[in-house]
Amino acid sequence: MSRSSVRPSDSPVIQLENVAADVRVGEQWRPVLREVSLTVGAGEALGIVGESGSGKSMTARTIARLLPPATRVTGTVRVAGQDVNSLSGKSLRRHRSLMGVIFQDPKAHINPVRTIGDFMTETLVLVDGVRRAEALERAAHALGDVGVTSPERRLAQYPHELSGGLLQRVMIATVLLGDPQVILADEPTTALDVTTQSEVIAILDEMRRERNLALVFITHDLELASAVCDRTAVMYAGQVVETRASGAIHEHARHPYTRALVGARPTLDLRQRRLTVIPGRPVAPAEAPPGCSFHPRCQYAKEACAAIEPVLEPFDNGTVRCIRKHEIWEPEPTNR
């Protein structure tokens, strides 16, 4: 696979500026995202990595505008130049048609009582008015593209007859039938075996390069994100705390949380005497302390960290949300 074919265009396909989201719980508005700013260009893959409650899935939902009821979003979300928050009715449907969404559990998103063929062609036939025979032909072709053999036979089968890996391929093929500009993949391989995961990832990767798609890849797995994506954004308590080229995130992470995450994961090549432990547990934005959200778990935290809210700033070829970054790190020369 050549990496040189990817050339992100000047204007990003996805642009988030200072996006905040709150969900109403009873009488209260509870924050789930706080000042999230991100861009993804055509043909580019951005990984969003975080633990429970970090807001990684919510970020994807904000882009697709697939939000839970009683959600308030502020800030700007632009996809292909359109302001996503102001869309409604027809324009919202058009927006969603630009978007292919792939979830963790394909079984939960494919109608179990309809055939794979029915599922795959539903939108083509009902919305785009394509004749059924032609729609099925296109579906078979799309299945072939993602490496499913004897696609005609698969189209006549029901979801329960297919393995998880095969269903995820069906999901990807279906999404590609809609000719999207953006793919949002939310933990697409978490439920799959490792060998199947590697296959599904390879297909996603190939598709986004061939079709110049903007890929947003959401995962809890830092290694996987950096293997799949050009850039990785790390989220904690509803905020982006670091963005960096994926190739540099292991060796050159500059946010203490990212560093700690890298150290906490065991590695294949070496048995560590002890894994680095991050004390405590990840917090949701609603329970985040004042100042830096990570400071109670941070080994570098000083008094000021509890008082000053850090902002995401360019630092050492990436962006970092930490007031002590200059004290902790000697920035490296830009031309590494």
Next chain:
Amino acid sequence: MSEPTPPILSVKGLGKVIHGVTIVDDVSFDIPVGGSLAVVGESGSGKTTVARIITGLTRATAGSIALDGTERTTPTRSAAERRARARKVQLVFQDPYSSLDPRFTASQTIDEALRMHGGNADRTRRRARVREIADMVGLSEKQLDSRPGMLSGGQRQRIAIARALAADVRLVILDEPVAALDVSIQAQVLNLLDDIRRDTGTSYLFISHDLAVVRQVTDDIVVMREGRIVESGRTADVLEHPTDDYTKLLRESVPQPGWHARRSLSV
């Protein structure tokens, strides 16, 4: 090695056939006292069935199991005998959300296991023991009085581990114990498991699909595929120099820096 101590667990020629379908086929391995053995494989490899046979949740159709020198292939004849067996082997499941009684506080859960397995210790002695075990797994006084619903996944998994240790356990079977936990919590639990083994000499049978986790907490490994063992040996050796093609494929499928996903086969 001229170590005369018999293994804590010895499995020989284990087989399981259900409705003519072979689920487990000729599986043999030993776990030395204080050892830690990984059983890795993908879905359908039979790894969980092996664990279920060892704990007595299901019966083997072939082979034999000896735990701590005692044959336990045949089903138990009495509740007392079943309890005696359970005392020696305990299970920790993947999902800490569904494996604990939601109405019990952490200390009640541990105390229950003590009453079942800990002989006839009185209440004061049991309370002291609950504290001791809670200390070992890092549960605070406040968490001991909490019900699972108020605790996080990592804290619940600590309760499950504490419950397993409450019995005078010799072998703990851990079925994907950290798969459902956040990365930062995983590290805490993996370190804890290492400490417990070092301090108490408890042996582990560690079932996992995650080779990096296995590298961290086990000494020996068996790789299973479609019910059979395809490779076995010291964990470090097998992961560094796999000889079986399937083990190699598993190894190469793990994403790491510089990794490229491969589209090897069509289905």
